[in-house]
Amino acid sequence: MKKFLDLISAEVASAFEACGYEASYGKTGVSNRPDLCEYQCNGAMAAKKKYQKAPIVIANEVVETLTANMECARKQGKTPVFDTAEAVNPGFINLKVSGEYLAGYLRRMEADENLSVEKAAQPKTIIIDYGGANVAKPLHVGHLRSAIIGESIKRICRFAGHQVIGDVHLGDWGLQMGLIITEVRHRQPKLPYFDENFEGEYPQEAPFTISELEEIYPTASAKPKEDEAYREEALAATARLQEGVRGYHALWQHILNVSIADLKKNYGNLNVEFDLWKKESDAQPYIPDMAERMKKEGYAYEDQGALIVDVKEESDTKEVPPCIILKSDGAALYTTTDLATIIDRVQNYDPDEIIYVVDKRQEMHFTQVFRCARKTKLVKEDMELKFLGFGTMNGKDGKPFKTREGGVMRLERLISEIDEEMYKKIMENHEADPEEARRTAKLVGLSAIKYGDLSNQASKDYVFDVDKFTSFEGNTGPYILYTIVRIKSILGKYRANMAGQSAAGSDGTSGALQTGILAPAGESEKALMLELTKFNGVIGQAAEELAPHKICSYIYDLSNALNRFYHETKILTHEDAAQQAGWIALLGLTLRVLETGIDLLGFEAPERM
Numbered sequence: 001m002k003k004f005l006d007l008i009s010a011e012v013a014s015a016f017e018a019c020g021y022e023a024s025y026g027k028t029g030v031s032n033r034p035d036l037c038e039y040q041c042n043g044a045m046a047a048k049k050k051y052q053k054a055p056i057v058i059a060n061e062v063v064e065t066l067t068a069n070m071e072c073a074r075k076q077g078k079t080p081v082f083d084t085a086e087a088v089n090p091g092f093i094n095l096k097v098s099g100e101y102l103a104g105y106l107r108r109m110e111a112d113e114n115l116s117v118e119k120a121a122q123p124k125t126i127i128i129d130y131g132g133a134n135v136a137k138p139l140h141v142g143h144l145r146s147a148i149i150g151e152s153i154k155r156i157c158r159f160a161g162h163q164v165i166g167d168v169h170l171g172d173w174g175l176q177m178g179l180i181i182t183e184v185r186h187r188q189p190k191l192p193y194f195d196e197n198f199e200g201e202y203p204q205e206a207p208f209t210i211s212e213l214e215e216i217y218p219t220a221s222a223k224p225k226e227d228e229a230y231r232e233e234a235l236a237a238t239a240r241l242q243e244g245v246r247g248y249h250a251l252w253q254h255i256l257n258v259s260i261a262d263l264k265k266n267y268g269n270l271n272v273e274f275d276l277w278k279k280e281s282d283a284q285p286y287i288p289d290m291a292e293r294m295k296k297e298g299y300a301y302e303d304q305g306a307l308i309v310d311v312k313e314e315s316d317t318k319e320v321p322p323c324i325i326l327k328s329d330g331a332a333l334y335t336t337t338d339l340a341t342i343i344d345r346v347q348n349y350d351p352d353e354i355i356y357v358v359d360k361r362q363e364m365h366f367t368q369v370f371r372c373a374r375k376t377k378l379v380k381e382d383m384e385l386k387f388l389g390f391g392t393m394n395g396k397d398g399k400p401f402k403t404r405e406g407g408v409m410r411l412e413r414l415i416s417e418i419d420e421e422m423y424k425k426i427m428e429n430h431e432a433d434p435e436e437a438r439r440t441a442k443l444v445g446l447s448a449i450k451y452g453d454l455s456n457q458a459s460k461d462y463v464f465d466v467d468k469f470t471s472f473e474g475n476t477g478p479y480i481l482y483t484i485v486r487i488k489s490i491l492g493k494y495r496a497n498m499a500g501q502s503a504a505g506s507d508g509t510s511g512a513l514q515t516g517i518l519a520p521a522g523e524s525e526k527a528l529m530l531e532l533t534k535f536n537g538v539i540g541q542a543a544e545e546l547a548p549h550k551i552c553s554y555i556y557d558l559s560n561a562l563n564r565f566y567h568e569t570k571i572l573t574h575e576d577a578a579q580q581a582g583w584i585a586l587l588g589l590t591l592r593v594l595e596t597g598i599d600l601l602g603f604e605a606p607e608r609m
Contacts, residue, residue, distance in 0.1 A: 001116040004105055004533035005030070008097065011081045012041050015065040021047055021058065028095065037086070037094035038530060044091040055091020063087045079104060099519035102529050106517045109532070110589045115596060116536040119161030124352035127345055128154050131168030131274060132358065135259035136180055136217045139266045139411040141401050145390045148453050150357040151272045151602045152548040153388070159600055160543035165349060166274045169341065172256060173280040176217070178238025181251055182230065183220035184208065193247035202247070206254035210262040213255065269415055271446060271602050283340035287332055290340055291325055299376045300325055311371035320364070323372040338369045342378050353384040355546065360389025360459055388546055391461035393453070401464050419445040421470050422478070426609065440606045447477030447603045454601050455552035475556050480598060483559040484605040486566065487591045493572055494584050517589065518582035524568045528561040528590065535593050548601060555597040562590050
């Protein structure tokens with residue numbers, strides 16, 4: 001479906017053209033003075049210079065044409081686009097849309113399974129890299145934004161019609177693995193993984209739990225700072241793993257299996273899913289050929305033993321360091337792995353676009369990677385590489401979010417604390433079944449976390465305020481869910497009333513359910529209807545700009561419009577059955593739009609709150 005605003009602009013453009021002016025001057029926007037009009041065109045002001053006429057003269061001519069078109073439509077029994085058009089000094093054109101035209105648009109929107117959103121004319125294959133967790137370490141609040149933002153962008157782009165592949169891109173290679181293997185060897189030296197003469201099958205069960213593994217890693221990481229021999233042992237273990245030593249590889253596989261099972265559980269608690277569980281190690285086979293080709297084709301050269309590619313450009317206003325492909329000892333870096341991962345993705349998925357949802361402090365790293373990938377022709381010229389850098393999640397003190405004890409908070413703990421806060425509020429406000437309240441608290445808690453994050457522009461830092469985010473009032477996830485549950489309650493009561501009347505033999509009541517959306521009977525109803533027409537424009541903009549916060553802003557405005565309409569309208573006690581059914585249809589469409597909106601943000605609503 002065409003955007004409502006485009007249809008209105010087309011009508012005004014036609015009037016400009018009929019008056020002898022360029023149609024482009026008819027571009028119309030939402031009024032910033034809703035007390036005066038709903039839409040406004042400023043084209044007459046812009047046309048002043050070209051046509052050497054006072055803007056008010058041009059505006060009056062156009063308004064006369066629009067008014068004549070309205071009268072003509074009414075005489076022919078058609079629905080005019082506008083109810084009123086008015087020229088206002090110094091040359092504004094103020095417009096109010098016809099209620100029946102508005103209702104007709106919403107009826108078409110209601111009949112559209114995509115709620116008026118047009119799918120991409122040229123769908124793209126998009127890979128989104130939005131995980132980045134390290135194995136053997138628990139997820140903490142630092143992983144929150146990448147997961148939440150990436151999941152939402154994946155859903156938005158899919159809804160817009162693209163094929164989207166989400167990749168967790170786990171860190172599972174390098175010295176961290178050597179440290180873990182070394183620490184396990186110190187603690188359990190008799191394990192068969194360390195016996196070079198062992199030829200049997202290794203145990204299927206890992207020699208550690210996730211809890212033990214999460215204690216092993218920080219312990220092992222701290223030791224090299226004080227123990228040089230331990231560091232050398234860990235480096236040797238890393239080398240042996242990367243050489244493919246059988247026992248070390250088997251132990252590494254245990255680390256992966258235990259870690260990934262836990263990561264899937266924790267990402268699942270965030271309602272975050274990945275299509276690919278690729279790892280840094282998956283990129284390693286591509287590195288030797290990549291480095292050799294870069295040298296052979298003259299892109300890379302040696303400098304003090306390291307292999308590097310220059311990526312600076314003349315237009316740079318700040319220094320962009322060269323891209324190091326291999327260190328002097330032949331070791332790969334994150335840059336190397338990211339470039340090799342691009343090769344993997346191009347060869348196996350042939351994407352049109354790769355989006356990296358990562359901390360904005362990594363911008364220089366990805367500038368180097370993207371430039372190197374293009375310079376060395378790892379990607380096609382028309383393939384897009386996008387860096388979506390997000391800001392820091394801070395506490396009320398403006399510093400990175402910490403536990404009360406001052407440590408980095410585990411994600412599991414954050415979710416648990418939010419759920420508990422929501423559970424208390426639910427139990428305080430209502431007499432509820434404790435089990436149902438727990439289930440509801442999880443859904444509402446997740447909305448608090450996700451909406452609290454996504455309602456901010458991704459690139460900006462924000463304050464994670466638990467009290468604010470868990471409130472049922474204001475611009476919060478729980479407020480949006482409360483609005484959805486309110487609509488569900490009204491619809492449920494209406495259906496129950498219809499069923500009761502039908503069972504009692506009441507005449508004509510069941511037919512009222514078939515009544516579609518009607519022209520608005522009041523201002524708050526029309527405001528709600530106008531808000532609904534913006535949906536396809538918001539989704540298109542959110543997909544184009546990779547901006548979930550625009551959906552948050554929209555569903556908040558829509559929720560406010562719905563609640564104003566609800567408070568001013570006696571929906572369930574209205575005597576006119578047809579009018580009542582029309583309102584119910586309007587509420588049904590509002591519910592679909594709100595539920596679609598929150599699904600694109602990555603959470604859902606309970607049946608009751």
